Amino acid sequence: MPFVDWAIIGAYLAGVLTIGLIVARRARASDDLVLAGRRIPAWAAAISVLATSLSGVTFLGGPQLAYSGDISYLSTNIGMIVGGVIVALVFVPAFYRMGVRSVYGVLEQRAGPVATRAASLAFLGGRVLASGSRLYVAAIPAAVLVFGDLSVRSTVLAVLLIAAIATTYTVCGGLAAVIWTDLVQAVLLIGAALVAVALLLWKIPIGTHAIVEILRTTESAPGVMKSTLIDTSLALDRSFTLPAVLIGFTLMGVGAYGTDQDLAQRTIACRDAKRGAISLLGGVTLGVFAAAVFLVLGLLLYVFYQRPDAMGTAAPAPPPEDTRRIFLYFIRTQVPAGVRGLMLSGLFAAAMSSLDSALNAMAGATMTDVLPRRERTPEQERRLVRPLVVIWACVLAAFACGCAIVGAGESDGLIPFALGVMAFAYAGLIGVFASFILLRRGNAASVIAALVVGAGTVGAIRFLWNPLDHRVDLAFPWQLTLGTLLSFVTCALAPHPPDAA
Numbered sequence: 001m002p003f004v005d006w007a008i009i010g011a012y013l014a015g016v017l018t019i020g021l022i023v024a025r026r027a028r029a030s031d032d033l034v035l036a037g038r039r040i041p042a043w044a045a046a047i048s049v050l051a052t053s054l055s056g057v058t059f060l061g062g063p064q065l066a067y068s069g070d071i072s073y074l075s076t077n078i079g080m081i082v083g084g085v086i087v088a089l090v091f092v093p094a095f096y097r098m099g100v101r102s103v104y105g106v107l108e109q110r111a112g113p114v115a116t117r118a119a120s121l122a123f124l125g126g127r128v129l130a131s132g133s134r135l136y137v138a139a140i141p142a143a144v145l146v147f148g149d150l151s152v153r154s155t156v157l158a159v160l161l162i163a164a165i166a167t168t169y170t171v172c173g174g175l176a177a178v179i180w181t182d183l184v185q186a187v188l189l190i191g192a193a194l195v196a197v198a199l200l201l202w203k204i205p206i207g208t209h210a211i212v213e214i215l216r217t218t219e220s221a222p223g224v225m226k227s228t229l230i231d232t233s234l235a236l237d238r239s240f241t242l243p244a245v246l247i248g249f250t251l252m253g254v255g256a257y258g259t260d261q262d263l264a265q266r267t268i269a270c271r272d273a274k275r276g277a278i279s280l281l282g283g284v285t286l287g288v289f290a291a292a293v294f295l296v297l298g299l300l301l302y303v304f305y306q307r308p309d310a311m312g313t314a315a316p317a318p319p320p321e322d323t324r325r326i327f328l329y330f331i332r333t334q335v336p337a338g339v340r341g342l343m344l345s346g347l348f349a350a351a352m353s354s355l356d357s358a359l360n361a362m363a364g365a366t367m368t369d370v371l372p373r374r375e376r377t378p379e380q381e382r383r384l385v386r387p388l389v390v391i392w393a394c395v396l397a398a399f400a401c402g403c404a405i406v407g408a409g410e411s412d413g414l415i416p417f418a419l420g421v422m423a424f425a426y427a428g429l430i431g432v433f434a435s436f437i438l439l440r441r442g443n444a445a446s447v448i449a450a451l452v453v454g455a456g457t458v459g460a461i462r463f464l465w466n467p468l469d470h471r472v473d474l475a476f477p478w479q480l481t482l483g484t485l486l487s488f489v490t491c492a493l494a495p496h497p498p499d500a501a
Contacts, residue, residue: 001145001340008341012188012348013165016181042275042282044179045266049283050290051182051349052263052357053256054189058294059347060137061415063327066298067305070220070228072240073415074295076249077288083253084284087267088277091258094437096273102368103264107447110436114444119432120369122451123261124362126425131262131358132399133418138162138351139400141328145344150325155404159397166352167393170359171386178356179266185349192346193293195339196330200300203334206310214310215299226299239416239475248477251484252419255426257284259433262361301326358396363388420462420476427480428454431487439492446494454487 040048065073091103098109104123108116139158140150146161147154170178204211215226224231231241238244256263257280266283267276305326308315319329331343363385371384428451435442435450442450461479474482 002337004338005341005344008338009345009348012184012345016184016352017165017168019181019184040179040266040269040279042270042279044183045270045276045279046282046286047186048179048182048357049257049263049266049279050286051186051189052266052354053283053287054186054290054354058291058415059189059193059351060141060324060327061418062291062294063298063301064323065415066226066295067302067326068220068323070224070226070231071295071299072228072231074288074291075230075242075245076240076252077284077291079245079247079249079251080253080256080287081284082246082250083255084257084280086250086254087258087264088280090437091254091264091433092267092277092280093273095264095268096276100268102365103259103261103268104365104369107432107436108369110440111442111444111447115442115447116369118444118448118451119259119429120261120365122425122428122455123259123365124370126422126429127260127262127358127362128395128399129421129424130418131355132396133403133421134354134358135159135162135351135396135400136403137418138347138355139404140324141344141347142351144325144328144332145347150322152404156401159400159404162348162351162355163393163397163400166355167359167390170356171389178360179269181352181356185352188342188346188349190290190293190346192343193290193297195343196327196335197293197297197300199335199339200297200304200330203314204300204303204310205312205314210310211300211303214303214307226302236478237473237475239419239477244475244477248475248481251430251480252422252426252477253284254434255422255430255480259426259429260361261365262358265357265361265364297327301330304330355396359389359392362392366392416476420479423458423476423480423483424455426454427458427483428452428487430454430484431489432491434484434488435491441494442491443494446491450487450491453490454483457483457486 062073065071094106095103098106100106100109102116102120104116104119107119136155136159139155139162142158142162143150143154146158201208212227218226220226220228231238233241234243235241257267258264267280270276270279303310305316305319316334319326328347331340331347335343366388367384431454432442432447432450435446458479461474461482
C-alpha cells in the first residue's frame, strides 16, 4: 500500500489510544472503569451498542452472506428488535431498581452469591467463545493487509496485534474509553461501507434499476432469489427462515441485550432506567440500517465480480474463491489510495469495537461476581480491574489463535459461525433470567442445573450423531430455542427462596 494509506491507519490507531489516555484521567473510582460512573448519555450508549454488535464479523461476513447467498439475514433484525423491546421494558427497570453493577446481581439478590457466580461464569465461558471467534475473524483481513497472506503464522500475529491495541486503551480508560472510542469507530465502520457502496455504483456501468432486476431474477439457491428478504421456508437446517427469526432471534436478542454483560453494561451505565432503555432501543434500531448497508454492499460485489454481462468491458479480474475475503479483495484492488486507508481503518474499528467492550465486561464481571467477596477501596478495585483486562485479553487471543489453526468458520460462513457459538451460554442464561424475572422462581441449585442443561442441550444437538451416522442438522436458532426452553423449565422447577431479598 502507498504511504498515505498507512498514514491514515496510523492516525486512526493513535487517535483511539489518545482517547483512552484522556478518559483515563477521569477514571478515579472503580465505577468509572466498570460503569463509566453511570453518566453516559443515552445517545452515546446507543452508538456504542451498535459498534459492539457489528464487529469484524459484520464487516466481512455481511458482504459474504449477500455475495454468496441472499439478504434474508436482514430479517433477523425483526427478532432482535422484539428481543430488545422485551429487555427494555422488563429487564432494564429491574437492573436499575436493584442497583446492580453487573446484570447477574439480579440473581444474587434473590438466590445468593452462588447463583450470581454460576451465571457470571457461564457468561465468561460464552464470551470467550463469541469474542474469541470475532477476534479471529477480524484477524483475517489484518493478516492479509499487514503480512500479505492468510497463513496460520500471519493470522496469529494479526490476532496479537489487534488484541494488544484494544487492550491498551481499555486498560487506560475502562468503559468510558470503550464507549467514546466506539463513537469514532462506528462512524468509520459505517462510513467505510457507504463509501464502498457509492464506489461500486459508480463502477458498475448499468443503472440501479438494471441492478435490481438482475438481483430479482437471479437464484442464489434453487427457488431462492438474490433479493430474497423473508425466507418463508420451514426448513430446520436454515438459520434465517421466518420461524427461526421470530423465535430463535427473539431469544437471541433477549440473550444479547439482557443477559450478556458485554452489551447490557451500556444500559446500566446511563443515569436512569429510562435513558438505559432508550440507549438499548436506539442501538438496536441503528443496527438495522448498518446491517442493510453491508448486505447491499455484498449484492453489489456479486454484480461487480460475478456478472460480466452487466460489467461489459469494465469486468474486473476474477476474485478469490474464498468468499470471506471478497470485500477485502475489492478494497485492495479497486479502491484508490487514501480512500483505501480510510476503509481499512473502518476494518480495524470493527475489530476493536467489539473486543474492547468484551474485555471490560469480562474484567468487571470477574471482579464483581466471581472473585471472593471482601471490602476493597476504590483504588484497590482499580488496581484489580486492569490486570483482569490483560488476563482476559490473553485468553481471547489464545482462543482466536486456536481458531486460526483449525480454520474455524471456513465452511459455514463467518456470521453463522460467530452467532452459533453464542448459543452455548445464552441458552442457559435466558432460561435463568426469564424464570427469576418473570416467575420469581429458582434458587442457587436450579440456576446451576439450568445453565448446565442449556449449554448441554446445545452441545448435544450440535455434536450428536444418530444411529445412521448422520449429524442432527438443526440450525443454531433452533438449538438456542430448545436449550432455552429446557433451561427455563429446569430453573422454574425450584421455588423462589422465601428468605431472598
